[in-house]
Amino acid sequence: MLKKNLAFAAAIAGAAALLSLPAMTTAVNKPATKLADDGRAKCYECHDEVKALKEGSKHAKLSCKTCHDKMDEHMKDPEKNKPVTIIDQALCGKCHKSQYDSFFKMSYEAPARKEKGMPTGRSPMQDKLLEPYGFTFEHNEPRGHAFMVIDQFAVDRFQGGRFQFKDGWKGIDKSGKVWDVLEDKGKDYKLKESAMAGNPTCIQCKTSDHILKWKFLGDKDPKAKWDRTSNIVDVAKDTNNAVGCIHCHDPHGTQPRVVRDGLIQAIEKDPKNNIFAKNGKTDLNVISFRDGFRKIGVMQKTDSRMMCAQCHVEYNCGGGSQWSDGAKVTYSDQRTNHFPLKNVLQLLKHYKELDFFDFKHAVTGARLIKFQHPEAETYAGSVHDKAGVQCHQCHMPKGKGKDGKAFSNHGVIRPKNHIKESCLGCHPKSTVEQKLYQIEAAQNYTKGKMRKAEYWLGQLIDTYVAAKRLGVVESVLTQAREKHEEAHVLWEYWTAENSDGFHNPELARESLAGSIAASKAGVKILNEAMSVAKREEAKK
Secondary structure, eight states: OHHHHHHHHHHHHHHHHHTTOOOOOOGGGSOOOOOOSSSHHHHHTTOHHHHHHHTTSTTTTSOGGGTEESHHHHHHOTTTSOOEEOOOHHHHHTTOHHHHHHHHSOOTTSOTTOBTTSTTSSOTTHHHHHTTSGGGTOOBOOOOGGGHHHHHHHSTTBGGGOEEETTGGGGTTOOSSHHHHEEEOOTTOOOSSOOOBOOHHHHHHHOSTTTTTBOGGGOOOTTOSBOTTSOHHHHHHTOOOSSOGGGTBOTTTOOBEEOOHHHHHHHHHOTTTSTTOBTTBOOOEEEEETTTTEEEEEOSSOOHHHHHTTTSSOOBOSOEEOTTTOOEEOTTSGGGSBOOOOOHHHHHHHHHHHTOBOEEOTTTOOEEOOOOOOHHHHHTTSHHHHTTOOHHHHHSOEEEOTTSOEEEOTTOOOGGGOHHHHTTTTOTTSOHHHHHHHHHHHHHHHHHHHHHHHHHHHHHHHHHHHHHHHTOOHHHHHHHHHHHHHHHHHHHHHHHSTTTTTTOHHHHHHHHHHHHHHHHHHHHHHHHHHHHHHHHHHHO
16 A cells, blocks of 8 residues: 555656646655554555545544545445535534634625625626626625625526525525525526526536536536536536535645636646746646546645635636637537636737637627636735735634634635734734725725726717717727727726725726726727718718
8 A cells, every 4th residue: 555655646746747846745755654443544445645635634533434424335335335425514613613603604794785786886887888798687796705605596697586585685694505595486487687697617616515526627527417518507406505615625634725627727737837836836736536537736835825716716607709700609618617817918818819708798799708706816916915925814814713722714804894803913013094094095096997997988889889870881890899898808807806906906007097098099999980971971
């Protein structure tokens, strides 16, 4: 066994070398020790990779039966009887109570069902600028992680509003098992002014329930219960938990890790220069399981920039069309599970090279991108990132539990509401009032630029309507549409990014100023063409 595990450790090191990644320190480099008679030795006969992660770690002495059920049946006939893996956060909560309780603690700081398109929202002109995309039916400000799945299923754009709160508005602050909170109104139930959107890829970042049922990147496989093309309602009904502990913590060895397939793929493609790399290296060892069925990325040290980027990142999870010929891109295509890991200034070029866009604007026909939540790539290269600050230091500050022990708050707080815990550790000479004032100044400035960018996009759309009505030639309308495409990307990114520019104020200004300039250029092109058209008409 020792030879096998040493070979496995060497394989990890070899793979790391190929990727220019540091090799993971594993317990198999230590002298072999006698294992307790708790079934681990028997499991290791087939699962070398598990031993390499587990032995020598804080979880080393945990029996495999702690997290796996039906083990006796599995041992009798491993091929026929698969063990049941317990993914529920409550299992981890038995030993990590403070973290578990903080994850599910209700935060009344994050309003529920607050539309981004309302006057006080992040994007007051959203409906006009995203028409006819499904997000115009309901697109809300985010709540805590405990509500990730619940809020996704209950939104009006998801399957016609089919999934509703069991207790109506009284149930809005209930978290926990999805189907204890929501109910299925049935396939014939559909709310007016709702959309039938939703896809399996999107669910994979909001839950860990399918980690053993989903092949890497969501490709079809006989061993996979679900894939990118699966029926969305069936996948939803098989989902019962918000994102679990195992998304960021390896259950075998407790190492920090990532499991999101699109993120792992993107880092593997560019291990030296991706947004998480330091000095040409990325601290991520990619380990393949079950003959490539799944991959995980294990770190030597916690890097919450990567851990949070499993969800807080721009990624494509929906179908769309190709720039080159307008052909449809369906869920059978891997482009429907894609992480660019590029910031706002690079994304239009990236998606053109990928040959993908989300939808055409209802008025201008411009080919537009709908962004998700690009916090990770926005933060990359910012002042705080260059200073070595990671996401958890601001959003998951340490506190003391009832047992007096320090723990990281897993409720993921909003720093501006917790300045003392989030900011003053690094800025001890500042007061709470000073830091809050500075944060709000950066956000107010960015929001002002966002409103101006929206205004000029609206002007571009309205001017396009007037120009088309006047009979301006198609070649000019095409130029205007191209300006619309550019201006849209540089603006809409910031309605999806959740810091109102604070993660990177300089990038926000550059991008939004670029959006305004592109819209103004499009308006100028159209106005000049209309002036010519009016003069020609007057001559007749």
